[in-house]
Amino acid sequence: MLIVEDLALTYADGTEALRGIDLRLGQGIFGLLGPNGAGKSSLMQLLATLQRPSRGSMRFDDIDLLAEPKRLRQQLGYLPQEFGVYPNASAIDLLDHLAVLKGVTARTERSTEIERLLTLVNLWDVRSRAVATFSGGMRQRFGVAQALIGRPRLIIVDEPTAGLDPEERNRLYDVLAEVAGEAVVIVSTHIIEDVASLCDRLGVLADGRLLFTGTPDELTAPLKDRVWISDQKKATGRLLSSRLVGRRRQFRIMSDTAPDPGSTRVEPTLEDGYLAVLKGAYPC
Amino acid sequence: MLIIRLAAGELRQQLRGPVIRIVAFVSLLMVIGAAALDALRIEAVSNLGSGPELVIRVHLVWTLFYLFTAAAFVGEAVTRDVQTGFAPLARATPVSRPAYLLGRFGGATAAVLLCYLTVPIGLLAARLLPAANLDWVAPVLPSTYALALLALAFPNLLLASALFLALATATRSMNGCLIGAVALLSLYGLRSDQGDVASLFEPFGFVAVQALQAGDARPLIANRALWLAVALLLLLVALWLDGRTPHGDAERKAASPSTSASVRVRTSAVTHVHQSDGVGAVLLQLLTRTRHHVSETMAATPFRVLLLLGLASCLANLWPAIGAQAPITDLLATMIRSFALVPVVVVLFFAGELHWSDRTHRIDRIVDATPVARAVLLMAEVLTLAAIMLVLALVTGLAVPALLLAAGRAPEFGTVLTAYVLPKIYDWLLLAMLAWFLQTLSPSKFAGWGYLVLFLIGTLALDQSGMTNPAFHYSRYPGAPLPPSLTGQAGAAPYRAVWGAIAVLMLMLALTRRTKYRKR
Numbered sequence: 001m002l003i004v005e006d007l008a009l010t011y012a013d014g015t016e017a018l019r020g021i022d023l024r025l026g027q028g029i030f031g032l033l034g035p036n037g038a039g040k041s042s043l044m045q046l047l048a049t050l051q052r053p054s055r056g057s058m059r060f061d062d063i064d065l066l067a068e069p070k071r072l073r074q075q076l077g078y079l080p081q082e083f084g085v086y087p088n089a090s091a092i093d094l095l096d097h098l099a100v101l102k103g104v105t106a107r108t109e110r111s112t113e114i115e116r117l118l119t120l121v122n123l124w125d126v127r128s129r130a131v132a133t134f135s136g137g138m139r140q141r142f143g144v145a146q147a148l149i150g151r152p153r154l155i156i157v158d159e160p161t162a163g164l165d166p167e168e169r170n171r172l173y174d175v176l177a178e179v180a181g182e183a184v185v186i187v188s189t190h191i192i193e194d195v196a197s198l199c200d201r202l203g204v205l206a207d208g209r210l211l212f213t214g215t216p217d218e219l220t221a222p223l224k225d226r227v228w229i230s231d232q233k234k235a236t237g238r239l240l241s242s243r244l245v246g247r248r249r250q251f252r253i254m255s256d257t258a259p260d261p262g263s264t265r266v267e268p269t270l271e272d273g274y275l276a277v278l279k280g281a282y283p284c
Numbered sequence: 285m286l287i288i289r290l291a292a293g294e295l296r297q298q299l300r301g302p303v304i305r306i307v308a309f310v311s312l313l314m315v316i317g318a319a320a321l322d323a324l325r326i327e328a329v330s331n332l333g334s335g336p337e338l339v340i341r342v343h344l345v346w347t348l349f350y351l352f353t354a355a356a357f358v359g360e361a362v363t364r365d366v367q368t369g370f371a372p373l374a375r376a377t378p379v380s381r382p383a384y385l386l387g388r389f390g391g392a393t394a395a396v397l398l399c400y401l402t403v404p405i406g407l408l409a410a411r412l413l414p415a416a417n418l419d420w421v422a423p424v425l426p427s428t429y430a431l432a433l434l435a436l437a438f439p440n441l442l443l444a445s446a447l448f449l450a451l452a453t454a455t456r457s458m459n460g461c462l463i464g465a466v467a468l469l470s471l472y473g474l475r476s477d478q479g480d481v482a483s484l485f486e487p488f489g490f491v492a493v494q495a496l497q498a499g500d501a502r503p504l505i506a507n508r509a510l511w512l513a514v515a516l517l518l519l520l521v522a523l524w525l526d527g528r529t530p531h532g533d534a535e536r537k538a539a540s541p542s543t544s545a546s547v548r549v550r551t552s553a554v555t556h557v558h559q560s561d562g563v564g565a566v567l568l569q570l571l572t573r574t575r576h577h578v579s580e581t582m583a584a585t586p587f588r589v590l591l592l593l594g595l596a597s598c599l600a601n602l603w604p605a606i607g608a609q610a611p612i613t614d615l616l617a618t619m620i621r622s623f624a625l626v627p628v629v630v631v632l633f634f635a636g637e638l639h640w641s642d643r644t645h646r647i648d649r650i651v652d653a654t655p656v657a658r659a660v661l662l663m664a665e666v667l668t669l670a671a672i673m674l675v676l677a678l679v680t681g682l683a684v685p686a687l688l689l690a691a692g693r694a695p696e697f698g699t700v701l702t703a704y705v706l707p708k709i710y711d712w713l714l715l716a717m718l719a720w721f722l723q724t725l726s727p728s729k730f731a732g733w734g735y736l737v738l739f740l741i742g743t744l745a746l747d748q749s750g751m752t753n754p755a756f757h758y759s760r761y762p763g764a765p766l767p768p769s770l771t772g773q774a775g776a777a778p779y780r781a782v783w784g785a786i787a788v789l790m791l792m793l794a795l796t797r798r799t800k801y802r803k804r
Contacts, residue, residue, distance in 0.1 A: 045649075048649075048653045049653070050649060050652050050653060070561075070655050070657070071655075073653060073654060073655035074559050074561065074655040076653055076655075078649070078650065078653035079650075080649040080650065082646065083646055083647055083649060083650055084645045084646030084647050085645065085647055086576070086580070086645050086647065087645070088583075097572060097576060098650065098651075098654065100568055100569055100572045101569055101572070101573075101651060101654040101655075101656040102559060102654045102655060102656075103559035103560050103561055103565050103569075103654075103655055103656075104557055104558070104559055104560075105560045105564060105565045105568050106558060109557060109558060113557050143650075146650060149557075150557045150559050151557050
């Protein structure tokens with residue numbers, strides 16, 4: 001169980017990246033949604049013990065993250081939003097290097113673990129190639145493989161699907177779903193589809209504040225029978241989103257009653273719930 | 285017009301950085317200080333008359349100091365886009381590659397020249413000082429400043445910048461610039477003091493200026509014309525090299541395996557992976573990190589080139605002494621004196637490269653999220669520096685027995701080991717520890733390099749002020765740079781022991797220092 005209480009981070013220039021975050025997470029995948037600049041990466045870095053908070057506490061089972069960061073790191077898998085690699089290092093050599101740093105010291109066990117991970121992410125056939133020559137998707141899968149070294153119990157992946165094509169994204173979903181049965185997995189993303197496909201629970205972070213936590217169903221439930229599609233922008237109700245559908249502008253509006261005579265009631269989506277939270281229109 | 289706008293943008297970028305301010309400040313301080321205090325005057329500008337002669341000499345000498353500044357500015361201008369990931373965006377614009385490179389070059393060179401103006405400004409400011417030396421306040425016509433600046437300093441800096449541009453474009457790294465700076469300094473070191481050939485081919489114009497002072501301007505005109513032509517040629521080479529490099533990272537990447545491959549998610553039996561943090565694990569982590577850093581360093585082009593340059597210089601100096609049947613102690617003394625610059629440059633450069641390696645390669649967050657102790661990561665850097673020193677000492681040390689054998693003499697392995705290899709490893713490691721310690725304190729690699737350069741300048745200033753007592757100079761001892769096994773200086777051991785203790789203290793401080801972030 002990961003327990004975060006009153007977590008805050010203020011940078012030296014006075015920017016408040018996080019303000020009073022409270023969170024309780026058990027095993028499974030937790031999706032952290034939020035627009036760019038919401039504080040997702042800052043929260044991820046605090047949880048990965050790469051940075052110390054200005055205030056608050058973080059516990060993972062019996063580990064106090066601030067007092068015993070090393071103990072946490074022994075159970076941590078972390079994939080940052082952006083990462084590089086040593087030039088010329090092959091996938092197998094770099095994983096071996098990182099496995100040693102993670103304390104997997106028995107040679108045979110290390111080899112077995114590396115083979116398992118490279119197979120898991122479908123990179124075994126290119127294990128001898130320099131990671132620097134990998135495509136974006138392959139590199140991202142390598143990043144996931146390194147995060148899973150040692151079967152971590154807390155896995156933090158920051159924007160893992162950014163820039164991936166649909167097939168690569170599906171592969172990543174499979175891998176994360178595979179490991180989620182044994183660990184607390186936190187996936188930061190701004191792609192709603194990631195959360196819809198993967199997450200047991202989700203949180204919406206904006207402007208450093210956690211505005212919602214719950215299951216995907218809990219996010220959409222209060223919007224049941226209250227989301228309408230209309231082609232009239234000036235219809236009554238709260239505008240959630242607008243998009244072009246077949247070259248016609250379509251508006252999704254939250255309202256207890258039909259916002260205009262031509263509007264149609266639809267089932268609320270995760271995106272509706274997410275946008276309702278972001279726009280302060282969430283009915284709770 | 286486009287090139288000028290690009291150059292202006294590059295100049296603004298350079299002006300916003302801290303390096304230009306630091307260099308300008310130090311430069312100004314050194315010039316004014318030299319004018320005010322005899323003690324701060326460096327050898328190259330001592331006893332060289334006064335007035336115009338001195339102004340010209342100061343301008344020339346400071347162009348040598350500015351080689352590394354030019355290397356830093358031009359190197360950064362060329363490599364910044366790749367390092368920041370901006371290159372693909374820049375290359376996708378309609379701006380042609382030659383225009384883009386010329387713009388960057390123009391801005392960086394303008395920054396160098398602008399920064400260099402602190403030299404004449406310092407000279408002029410020094411004239412206002414009540415304590416200024418009389419030689420430095422003797423009447424000087426404005427035309428002398430114009431000559432020194434426009435005919436000597438600026439062409440020299442233009443040549444250096446063009447060379448660094450070509451090297452940085454070829455290597456896509458600062459390494460190329462560093463090699464170029466050392467090579468240019470070597471050319472300066474190889475100059476002879478007179479003769480038509482020297483006045484033409486010595487790239488900085490030191491020799492040609494002597495002819496000018498004797499009333500003959502033709503050698504200087506020929507010299508300037510030749511080296512400006514070389515600068516232009518180097519610029520063309522850089523443009524040609526830039527045109528040959530791929531347009532984007534993607535072109536260097538091999539094609540991905542077929543995306544139609546089925547996902548092979550293997551549901552393996554859940555078994556626990558044993559993670560250890562005992563002494564054995566720590567030693568293995570230390571070995572792994574050290575091996576990684578050592579192989580990274582040994583594969584680095586600057587290391588190999590610097591080593592080869594140093595070795596060539598040693599051999600060139602040793603060969604005449606071998607022929608003259610000089611005793612082994614004299615040979616080793618020659619060796620130590622001719623291989624003095626390379627270890628300093630290696631220490632300066634690689635202390636920064638090693639300490640910031642993970643960040644440079646953007647893998648620092650992944651490494652920092654592992655349970656490896658911070659002390660292990662730092663100790664691996666120190667062990668790597670020791671290994672580098674060992675390689676430097678062994679490779680150059682073996683040159684002596686090789687030459688002795690070639691001359692039909694006994695190889696004297698034992699003497700080389702005890703009087704050169706072991707004591708010099710110790711000496712260089714002392715400096716390496718300081719360079720590395722400064723890196724651990726600094727917010728960036730460049731700042732760390734700057735700190736050590738300031739230390740080296742401070743050492744020079746102390747020497748010039750007569751404070752040559754080894755007690756005032758970290759890592760120095762009686763008889764240095766020759767070790768006591770060559771000089772027989774009995775008093776050297778306590779100094780070496782104290783400096784060693786200070787190096788250990790720096791190591792302990794670095795290992796135990798608390799940082800806001802994990803390692804950075």
